[in-house]
Amino acid sequence: MLIGDLVKKSGLSKDTIRYYEKMGLIKLNKKERRENNYKEYSDDILVRLSLVKRLKLLGFTLNEISDTIEILLGETNPCTEILEAVNTKIDLVEQKMKELEEIKARLTAIQKNCNGNCSIDDILPSCINF
Amino acid sequence: MLIGDLVKKSGLSKDTIRYYEKMGLIKLNKKERRENNYKEYSDDILVRLSLVKRLKLLGFTLNEISDTIEILLGETNPCTEILEAVNTKIDLVEQKMKELEEIKARLTAIQKNCNGNCSIDDILPSCINF
C-alpha cells in the first residue's frame, strides 16, 4: 500500500510515519519502491506501526520501542532472547500497574476524607510520602 | 531547608528544581527568602516535588501535573471542584491500567505461543491488531 493508505490504517500522520522511517523504526528495502519512486508499504509495516503506537501510549521512548521491536520482530534472535525480552517487558508493565494502583488508592482516600467540606488539611496527610 | 538539602531529599537536580520553580510547579512567597537572598524551602515543597515525581513516572506532563497539584494542594478551591478533579484523575488512572492489562495479556500470549522454539511466525499473530 502507499503512504495515504498507511495513514488511514495506522492512524498516524504522514509526517510521523516518515519521521519513524528516518529514525529506523520502520524500514523499506530497495525492492519496496514502485517504478515511479513511490514507496510500497507492506502489512508488516502496519504491524510495526501498531506496536509503536501501543508502546508509546505506555510511556516507552522511541529508542526503547526500537529495541523491543527489533527483538520481537527481528529475524536473527533465538527464542531465549525473545523470551527474556518479553519477561523484562512484563516486569516493566507490572511495575507501572503497581504505581497506578497506589495512586488510585491515594486518590480514593482523598475522596473519602473529603466529606462535603474538605480543605487542604484533609488532603495533605494523603500526599505526604506519596 | 536550602536547595542543596532539597536536592538530596527529593532526588532531583538543582536545575530541575529551578525549572519546576520557573514553570510554577513550586512557589516561594517573599517570606521564603533568607536575608542573604537564599531561598528557604519548606517541607510542603518537598511534598509537592514528590507528587511531581510520582505523576511524571505515570506519564503525566508537567502541565497536567501543575493543574492536578493546584487543585490538590491549592487553597482557594471548594470541595466540589477537588472531588471532580480527583474523580477525573481516577478515571485517567483506570484507563491507563486497562491499557497495561491489555499489553500484559498480549505479552503473556507471546510467551505461551513460544514453546522452546519460537520464530517470527509464532509472534506475529499476537502482534496484529495489538
Added chain:
DNA sequence: CTTGACAGTGGACTATACTCCACCCTGTAT
C-alpha cells in the same frame, strides 16, 4: 493539456523537559 490529489525530499520550526554555562554573591575554614 491542465488541474488536483497524492507522492517524495529537505530543511526549518515547535513544544516539552531539562541541562549547562557564565558570572556574581555569601559564608565558613585556613
Added chain:
DNA sequence: ATACAGGGTGGAGTATAGTCCACTGTCAAG
C-alpha cells in the same frame, strides 16, 4: 585575605518527538 563550597540569575544549548512548509514529480479525470 583568600580559597572554596554553596547559593542566585539569565540565557544558551540539547534531546525527543514530532509538525509545517516549499518545492518537485506522478498520474488519473475532465
